[in-house]
Amino acid sequence: MASTWPVSLEDIRAAARRIAGRVRVTAMAQSVSLSEIAGVPVHLKLEHHQTTGSFKLRGATNAVLSLSPAERARGIVAASTGNHGRALAYAAEAEGAVATICMSRLVPENKVSEIRRLGADVRIVGRSQDEAQQEVDRLVREVGLVMVPPFDHPAVVAGQGTLGLEIIGALQQVSTVLVPLSGGGLAAGVAAAIKGVNPKTKVIGLTMERGAAMKASLDAGRPVQVEELPSLADSLGGGIGLDNHVTFAMCRDLLDDVILLSEAEIAAGMRHAYALEREIVEGAAAVGIAALLAGKVRANGPVVAILSGRNVDMEQHRRVINGEMLFAEDGR
Numbered sequence: 001m002a003s004t005w006p007v008s009l010e011d012i013r014a015a016a017r018r019i020a021g022r023v024r025v026t027a028m029a030q031s032v033s034l035s036e037i038a039g040v041p042v043h044l045k046l047e048h049h050q051t052t053g054s055f056k057l058r059g060a061t062n063a064v065l066s067l068s069p070a071e072r073a074r075g076i077v078a079a080s081t082g083n084h085g086r087a088l089a090y091a092a093e094a095e096g097a098v099a100t101i102c103m104s105r106l107v108p109e110n111k112v113s114e115i116r117r118l119g120a121d122v123r124i125v126g127r128s129q130d131e132a133q134q135e136v137d138r139l140v141r142e143v144g145l146v147m148v149p150p151f152d153h154p155a156v157v158a159g160q161g162t163l164g165l166e167i168i169g170a171l172q173q174v175s176t177v178l179v180p181l182s183g184g185g186l187a188a189g190v191a192a193a194i195k196g197v198n199p200k201t202k203v204i205g206l207t208m209e210r211g212a213a214m215k216a217s218l219d220a221g222r223p224v225q226v227e228e229l230p231s232l233a234d235s236l237g238g239g240i241g242l243d244n245h246v247t248f249a250m251c252r253d254l255l256d257d258v259i260l261l262s263e264a265e266i267a268a269g270m271r272h273a274y275a276l277e278r279e280i281v282e283g284a285a286a287v288g289i290a291a292l293l294a295g296k297v298r299a300n301g302p303v304v305a306i307l308s309g310r311n312v313d314m315e316q317h318r319r320v321i322n323g324e325m326l327f328a329e330d331g332r
């Protein structure tokens with residue numbers, strides 16, 4: 001396959017060498033119950049056991065290690081209250097650099113203190129994510145900090161792609177890989193890795209029905225904005241950027257399909273993960289299991305579902321498990 005994309009198989013192999021020893025090689029486990037339901041072997045990639053609780057550490061670590069010593073010394077910045085913020089805080093601290101994470105005044109105190117605890121310099125500005133991002137842009141422009149975005153960056157995509165290399169390293173024969181999809185950094189990297197080695201393997205993106213920006217953009221043939229709605233898969237929210245440089249084209253060219261999941265299906269995925277696999281996962285990480293349970297995946301060989309993260313509020317998780325919560329609520 002010609003590598004006309006900003007991230008090649010060789011870039012991903014280089015990322016794997018760079019981040020080796022700094023991120024965990026996570027386990028794969030065959031699921032008896034899901035294999036029975038799907039009629040083909042189903043393996044779970046247990047990436048929610050990654051340090052900081054999500055795969056985002058791979059891309060963040062590769063991006064930090066790809067900076068020159070001078071850039072690293074200037075400091076790193078991003079606007080993220082979620083898994084990217086946690087990962088970047090940890091990755092910077094591990095290399096002796098400072099990450100400044102900008103967030104709005106509306107971000108709950110527990111999220112602020114978690115990111116601070118991981119070593120970041122937290123800067124509280126404005127009343128929205130947009131205003132936090134404006135502060136990031138200002139710090140880049142006026143202070144010279146280096147921005148590491150959550151998905152639309154070649155080093156981030158290459159880092160996420162190392163997860164794809166681990167999957168094919170652990171399991172020679174894979175027919176279909178199920179990848180949670182938001183901005184597309186994970187899907188682009190995993191698809192480039194897997195199809196770079198075996199072009200016949202199908203890579204399918206999974207996302208929620210409510211406010212899926214990449215799905216709407218792929219349908220429109222260009223990056224578009226969608227209204228953001230609350231979802232149990234909150235890590236899959238947010239836009240892909242109207243000036244997207246990397247992930248839109250890669251997802252368009254490399255993904256075989258995108259499957260949408262309802263809130264009730266995502267809740268069922270989280271319950272199945274807990275009750276039968278004994279795994280605590282966040283909504284975004286349950287979409288692969290959800291699609292298998294809903295009969296939305298057609299495969300004639302081994303399937304791998306990536307469990308991408310576990311950073312869920314435990315009270316929310318309890319309510320989902322008890323069947324008290326099937327939909328995300330406004331103003332949670």
Ligand SMILES: *Cc1c(COP(=O)(O)O)cnc(C)c1O
Pocket residue numbers: 054056083084150151180181182183184185186187235236282284285308309310
């Ligand atoms: C960020 C994230 C995703 C989506 O990754 P993208 O690269 O934005 O597509 C999926 N699951 C979890 C847990 C995440 O944190």
